[in-house]
Amino acid sequence: MVINTNLKQNNEPSERAIAKEIELTFQWTKNWYPISPIDYLDPNSPNSMKLLGKKLVIWKNNQDDWVVMDDVCPHKLIELSSGKIDSNGENIVCRYHGWCFDSQGNCTKIPAIDSKDSAAETACQSDRAKVNTYPTRVVQDLLWVWPDDNREAQTESLSSQPATMPEDILDTSNSKWFMVEVPVGYAVAENLLKF
Numbered sequence: 701m702v703i704n705t706n707l708k709q710n711n712e713p714s715e716r717a718i719a720k721e722i723e724l725t726f727q728w729t730k731n732w733y734p735i736s737p738i739d740y741l742d743p744n745s746p747n748s749m750k751l752l753g754k755k756l757v758i759w760k761n762n763q764d765d766w767v768v769m770d771d772v773c774p775h776k777l778i779e780l781s782s783g784k785i786d787s788n789g790e791n792i793v794c795r796y797h798g799w800c801f802d803s804q805g806n807c808t809k810i811p812a813i814d815s816k817d818s819a820a821e822t823a824c825q826s827d828r829a830k831v832n833t834y835p836t837r838v839v840q841d842l843l844w845v846w847p848d849d850n851r852e853a854q855t856e857s858l859s860s861q862p863a864t865m866p867e868d869i870l871d872t873s874n875s876k877w878f879m880v881e882v883p884v885g886y887a888v889a890e891n892l893l894k895f
């Protein structure tokens with residue numbers, strides 16, 4: 701006899717079965733994540749962060765927008781977070797050979813190639829010279845990121861709102877966010893939030 705232990709006596713699926721189903725169907729990258737309190741970020745230098753196993757670099761451009769992109773230079777795979785923001789606030793600059801990338805992840809300069817040389821334009825426009833960037837929002841003093849790297853990510857992110865705290869229980873004038881790393885899965889975190 702086969703017994704399905706996931707069914708309660710009234711044949712409803714157990715909580716464990718529902719959680720498993722959610723885990724199998726949940727699209728992890730197609731959601732907003734509060735990656736950091738704004739207070740924690742240095743607006744003058746690249747910040748490194750890890751989310752869902754991805755290494756990310758966060759920086760602020762001259763439009764006051766926070767940019768989140770993969771923390772990897774396409775040239776030699778060095779971390780862009782070890783570089784700097786250029787003096788115009790338009791690009792993040794790789795520390796090693798000075799390749800520059802704008803807020804959309806486009807390569808804008810390769811110092812080793814004369815910018816008047818057509819080879820420079822060709823090299824910069826190559827897909828291989830581009831860095832993945834991600835949609836961001838600032839809500840309730842938190843930086844939110846949509847960590848999906850498909851071409852439709854910007855459009856898809858508009859269809860969903862960050863899961864913010866209800867305004868009536870959030871007193872931002874009297875409280876600050878803090879961030880700690882906790883070695884638990886989402887299920888434990890969710891249970892903690894119930895209390």
Ligand code: FES
Nearest residue numbers: 773775776794797
């Ligand atoms: S490793 Fe980044 S420019 Fe060379």
